[in-house]
Amino acid sequence: MTAAAPFLSTSWTDHVTGRQGFLVIDRLVRGVCSGGLRMRQGCGLDEVAGLARGMTMKEALHYDPTARYIPLGGAKGGIDCDPHDPAAYGVLVRYLRAMRPYIEQFWTTGEDLGLTQDRVDEAVAEAGLVSSIQAVYPLLDDEGAARRRLTDAFAADVEDIGLDELVGGCGVAESALTALDRAEVPYASTRVAVQGLGTMGGATARFLSRAGLPVVAVADVKGTIANPDGLDVEALLAARDPYGTVDRTALRPGDTELPGAAWLETPAEVLVPAAVSYCINTANERGITARWVVEAANMPVLPEAEELLAARGVTVLPDVVVNSAANAWWWWTLFGDIGPDPDDAFAHIRRSLRALTDRMLARAEADGSTPRAAAHAIVADRLPLITERFGWHG
Numbered sequence: 001m002t003a004a005a006p007f008l009s010t011s012w013t014d015h016v017t018g019r020q021g022f023l024v025i026d027r028l029v030r031g032v033c034s035g036g037l038r039m040r041q042g043c044g045l046d047e048v049a050g051l052a053r054g055m056t057m058k059e060a061l062h063y064d065p066t067a068r069y070i071p072l073g074g075a076k077g078g079i080d081c082d083p084h085d086p087a088a089y090g091v092l093v094r095y096l097r098a099m100r101p102y103i104e105q106f107w108t109t110g111e112d113l114g115l116t117q118d119r120v121d122e123a124v125a126e127a128g129l130v131s132s133i134q135a136v137y138p139l140l141d142d143e144g145a146a147r148r149r150l151t152d153a154f155a156a157d158v159e160d161i162g163l164d165e166l167v168g169g170c171g172v173a174e175s176a177l178t179a180l181d182r183a184e185v186p187y188a189s190t191r192v193a194v195q196g197l198g199t200m201g202g203a204t205a206r207f208l209s210r211a212g213l214p215v216v217a218v219a220d221v222k223g224t225i226a227n228p229d230g231l232d233v234e235a236l237l238a239a240r241d242p243y244g245t246v247d248r249t250a251l252r253p254g255d256t257e258l259p260g261a262a263w264l265e266t267p268a269e270v271l272v273p274a275a276v277s278y279c280i281n282t283a284n285e286r287g288i289t290a291r292w293v294v295e296a297a298n299m300p301v302l303p304e305a306e307e308l309l310a311a312r313g314v315t316v317l318p319d320v321v322v323n324s325a326a327n328a329w330w331w332w333t334l335f336g337d338i339g340p341d342p343d344d345a346f347a348h349i350r351r352s353l354r355a356l357t358d359r360m361l362a363r364a365e366a367d368g369s370t371p372r373a374a375a376h377a378i379v380a381d382r383l384p385l386i387t388e389r390f391g392w393h394g
Helices: 045-061 088-098 100-105 117-126 134-139 143-155 167-183 199-210 233-238 303-311 325-335 342-367 371-390
Strands: 008-013 020-025 037-040 073-080 192-195 215-220 223-226 256-258 270-273 292-294 315-317
Touching: 008 045, 020 045, 020 088, 037 088, 045 073, 045 325, 045 371, 073 088, 088 100, 088 117, 100 134, 143 325, 167 199, 167 270, 167 292, 167 315, 167 325, 167 342, 192 199, 199 215, 199 233, 199 270, 215 233, 303 315, 315 371, 325 342, 342 371
Parallel strands: 037 073, 192 215, 192 270, 270 292, 292 315
Antiparallel strands: 008 020, 020 073, 215 223, 223 256
16 A cells, blocks of 8 residues: 655654654544554654554554544654653653643544553643643534543553553453454463553453463563463463553562563464564564464564565554554544443454454455555555545545
8 A cells, every 4th residue: 555645744853852752643533533642662764654554553453433533544653751850850841831722622642662551641731721622523423422431441441450541451452362263273272471561551461361271471671571380360361560560579470581582483373562662673583483463552562574484474463453443432432432431442443453353354365465554454445545535525
């Protein structure tokens, strides 16, 4: 699928620290776009542009003309700064002030790599904005009811974990389980290794573990924790700090500490990169022995590495499908396709992600292509329908 030029691409330099920030609006639908804001050292314009294009695809993949949620355009924001830097919050606030006209009129945003939603909301308020998603309010039939529904959903807890921290991982797990079901592979003998135990990785590990898959390795900034007999996922989740780092005093006999990159080569059938972009490349892909790589993070597998993996029979389930529930859940809730109840949310995510993953894999089999190419083909089918209904940037 050929990518058109983005609607808008802009760079910003912080006058206090010299740090740079970026915003790319790939496409508008009904005058609005959607995409999170990430903060990481080394973030650049090309990365943000790729993520924005991915958001356009995620929105289009969930297009259902009968639903209340009508997908938006794709966008992404990025700030080149270590989120642990003492100056990071000030940079975030100044970035949001600079981007205020876009946030007020076009761009709905939220948490992404390096930023929690609470942190974004705090900075949004300090920057003088109403909300990080205020641009979508004019599209709502009943703004008050919609905002209450979303507020109630964000306040919902599931076993002392916020619903908003679980929805993305639920979708990732359902995509993986759909692939296993199509291959008729039993869950109990399907080992999983996860990179990242933050919001997305932690929730994915929980849902896969509860489905009966042994999670044999998890990686965080301190290294890899492994156990060939399966880790106690719930104990590790309970021992995390706010950044997803596990307190090693929670490890059990039989758990071993390995180098950070060891998760890639751990004997497992499913690998879940759920932390950073570009972590699987042509130098390390040869160590992967898994049958599936499930992209919980955005753009974790470089295209050249994906080609090599495909050539030796490793299936990459692409981010644009796998982690799309994290974004779609906001809009399903806000527009009223689902309510704030966790059971309602999980049921809808399971139905939607299973149907979408199954459609993608069936298309890949029919076309003799990769799942990513199949996802692109589905988007190519749907974007003209969205354009016909709403215009290119209408």
